[in-house]
Amino acid sequence: MQHKPIPRRVFLRLVACGAGSLVVACSNNRAGQNDTTTNTAQDTPAAQTTTENASISSTYQEAPMLTERVNAGQLPPVDERLPQEPVQIDVVDEIGQYGGEWRTAFLGMSDDIWINRTINYDGLVRWDTTFTKIIPNVAKQWEVNTDGSQYTFLLREDLKWSDGKPFTSADIIFWNEDVLNNAELSPDGPPNWLQVDGVPVEITAPDEYTVIFNFAGPNGLFLQRLAGSDGLEVVSIQAEYAKQWHNKYNPEVEQLTEEQGEASWTELFTSNVSSGQGSVRAHMQNPALPTLAGWTFVNSINDESPLIAERNPYYWKVDSENNQLPYLDRVIFEVVEDRDVIVLMALNGEIDMQHRGIGDPFNKPLFVENQTDGDYQLFEVIDANMNDVCIGFNLTHKDPMKRDIFNNKLFRQAMSVAIDRQAIIDTTEQGQGEPWQAAPRRESDFFDEEMAKQFTTYDLNQANTWLDEAGYRQGSDGIRSGPDDQPIRIQLATSSHNKGRLDIATLLLDYWRAVGIDITLLAEERDIFQDDRRNQNDFDVAIWSGDGGLTPLIDPRWYLPSSIESLFGVGWYIWSVDPQSDLAVEPPDEVKQQITLYREIEATADVDVQTAKMTEILQIAKTGFYAIGVSLPAMSFGVVKNNFYNVPMTMYNSSSFLNPGPTNPPQYFKKTET
Template sequence: MKRFLLSGAALALLPAAAMANCPAITVADMQGVSAGAFPQQYELAEFEAAAGCKMEFSGNPDSEMLNGKIKGNPDLMALSDRIPMEPLVMVPYDSVGKFGGTLDVLSNATEAGTSDFLSVRHVNLVRYSDDLQTIVPNIAKSWEWNADFTQLTFKLRKGHKWSDGEPFTSADVLFWYDNLMMDTNIFEKPKDYVTVAGERMTLEAPDAETVVFNLPAPKPGLLAHFATHYAQGFQPKHFLGQFHPDINADADSYAQSLGFENGYAAIKAYYGNSDWTDTPSPMLSQPELVDGLPKGTHPTLESHIYVNDTTEGRHLVANPYFHMVDVTGQQLPYISEQDEVYINDNEVRLLKIVNGEVDYKAQSLQLASAPILLENQEKGGYTVDLKPEITMGAFSFNVTHEDEEKRAVFGDLKFREAMSIAINRDELNEVGFFGQGIPQQYIGFSPRPSGVDESWLTYMTDFDAAGANARLDQIGLKDTNGDGTRELPSGAPLVLNLNYSTQGIAGQTVELVAQYWRDVGIDSVVKEVTPDEYRSAQSSNKLDVSMWRKGQPLAIVLGNNELWVPPFENYFGNRSAMLWAEWIESGGSAGVEPPAYVKELMEDINALQSADQASPEFAALTESMVKKMAENVLFIGTVNAPAPMIHRNALHNFTETKTHSYEYYRTYPYRAAQWWLED
């Protein structure tokens, strides 16, 4: 197709209508329009200049009706007043969409298996593009680092509004940091990602659209944190601030008039005392108060907002003030509503997918389910994609077990080495993963950073039952009664309680590993539990062995130290050594003192996050950290293998993802606000 370029004079002679509508370009067909500064998106003025057009805006025709479902929202203002003066223009993958429909999804339970759903509507200051390499604007219009990565300045969008129409400004970022993350009444201990080597940052707001993060030491990974993490760097001061005593002198009395104990109780009801973004709203936690509350849930900048929240599931509607538009000026999201149903039984989840009742699912789907999903995809009207995982299933023995004798055994390096080499990973790969995986040791980073010796990936992974038996004999675990299983040195039975959740690890993997351990005389009982049951037991130091997927890319580690500091992950991941964590958090006044290598790891991660990535120091630190993690076999890796994800064929602009993993926050790089549903 030939394309003709007109001079400015010729353009001026064209009728105004000819210049009004911007071209319906897509990633698949850019129609000759040059790419912007960032992949697959433009700032408004940038797009109008590139496309030679003046954008006209249009909204979802059902916006009034949808807004009416949002408890506490005022009447809808005009679209021109709802979107920012500088909206973010998204280029659809395959087609400009149409409005309407309900996205149907599954989660395991409240706060369990929900990141699939959260990531679809998620926003943060920035995000990774779908190449998983390039950080691009989102809520923030732009950013700038100073020369030594000790000051990060964000520019926000003028005219941006919360889902209730109130202005979103730099004050909301400061409120999030100073009054929520740094308030010990809400977070007893600051999260690592809001500190630099344990020291707090300071934030400034020179004007309504500018936020400056001042860091006590370099931390270039802070930007990647905002691009990948579920915790959003802003909260609605105009709403939550009503309940905060530092913002409102009458916060407690106002909260009490609504039935809360005080202002902090109201904040925790709406926002939670966790940074997880799907803490149940008062619609669930205070059902008797709903009619008297000013809002059912706190305002959001996400593409959709909760309007119903029960123990069976949740329902959301499109945010009428969302900050994105497509290339023709249609306000995103296209999909009007979202419906989430809680199904904790894996077989029931699979049945609903096979029956075509689910529009998208990745989380909690394991490779073992791929055959049934592939067999039924035509009948169910969906497509199955097998995608690589960043993480892999890993096991960790409770080295701070409340049973002193088990603690001593699990804390013995020879025991952990024995349990690692007792696993036949090649067979596990063939039987549990259809030969599609790669046997590996856990090294703390995934993938392996360049410069780290590749041999660490296979450290203590060669199957060696004789070597495992020899180590177990050496540490006094004998079969004294001849029943084929070993006892503790005291003669008491040694039986591992292997509680697992399919959200975190495949049941077949657990069963096979349990058999390998039985083959060297270590008995166990395998039991599937819910994610909530598993996490509760793990956090209260009740597990013999933790087991969940584990691993993070270097980009995330540079902004978040959680894999390297006891308990070696957050509440939702694979944690271990809870009493080491207690010792660290208490300054040594409680818990159990960790060994020297753990203290060195903590020093190493702080140094790594401030180091120049091109420096010899950085390379030495990554190698040292991997060496300490692998040699101590604190977490035992298994097989890195792909996993299935599905989407219904009626869901358009769903693109191929690079990974199945949570680490880049699932669908967040893939711009789910542009998904649309065929009638």
């Protein structure tokens, strides 16, 4: 087999979705593949499954472990378990073998997105492997009315949950009416992407297999959101199972709450089912919770590590030869304390396939050197982010004096040019990267050279000049004072889970101290940083990765306050969704204009109008210079064991593109000699 070269920069307008993105031509081959394995599981070629009771004629093949259960009377035959029209997956390398495990690792509850990225990427619709088109999934087709205010989805008939119960429109109606619009379970109501002009979506079901989303007006980005992590929640709850934990349907729920040691029935429901906007943690805690995913948990994350997911016998996808997927029997999630452990596991050959927690460019030389000993290859990951680290000075700070300082554009300009970006790139990224602001990538429709490069030249003299002009004079100790004549003392907040980000944070401290800013680092666990700092708008300056490099239409968090993750303007974002909140801060007129423009984007399905308004939003962001960037991400990488097949040798990574989910992990397999 020959490994086809992959172009690193291929541009394509996202015709169906109205956003710029890259096109990837994933290799259909594995170069230098080693067919030997140390796997002890009895792996069976999928197309050659045989059993003693094989006299029953079947359209489909299944894993031997499932055939044993069928023969024992524990499962119906595979033809009865699959829907009328299963999804057919085109494999990357070849038709797989049944059996084996996928070994991976993550940080536990705080890293729950890894579950959605690996085994749970199965919503109504999904991104294709090239991040250019939205394709059918649980819904086999859909229709959109002329103005984009009504979306009608036709579900796959006879599709089943992991416990064998039918999945129907009633499950989606329950999620909407009894969870999302239940004031106790979801006090904030439906999320913004399910509202238009503050009016929640109305969801109706004329029959078991039809679901209609009616919005108060056009919702032009609905499909894109539905194809991301938000959309997974729409098909996350089986109504029949969930009702036992709900006070509307179970009169004994208070007794059940007491028996399980929960404080309220809502906490009981959230732990066992979902909060309506996040079910993945419930799945991790409650293995009995039905799922539509390819694998279902057999133990709880509250048990001793690892967390184990086993094949779903009712999974509704097949390969081109009608072999029911997944090929792999299990996915083993090792729960570790930090990313260094994941790196060591991968180097030792203890991880079968993974990018998350591994692909820091600083690690690449070590992984390249160790390929033979670790018995793995590296695959290429195209990062759709626009920055390794974006910096958000809190422009909505609770302290009026700090708010005044951070809102002074001269201060932010000075903080930017005080950063030696090339030194950071050379030190933390093996020289791979490019000085870059919070601005779209070159491959994006929205690329603006001036926006990307402004205030990126390292210049301490200019930094000091701007700080002097702003009136922040240095005292005898070298520390600058604010308008109140008090020393400017601030904390840089971030989470402690990302070593590369912490390394950059440490360098930032040195650069800013050099121009008279008294700054310290506050690195906390991810949950604490998000819940206690970010969500409470209780920080001075914070850093995170820079999303929205290719598709700012979908993820504009660093360009306007569109999300709680818009670290420069958390208070502005809260104002945009709840002006009466104690944490809300009324934004200036230009930011209000951005918010209005983005709502107009969401309210149209016209791609040209969306593009024009997004361009205007970016122009305001460029002029306002709300957020500071450091470096355009270098090409990243992941590891894949030499006996682990059907993994594309090039893939994308983005918060909107739940890598590796769109590459169809159920078609991954471990190859053994036969």
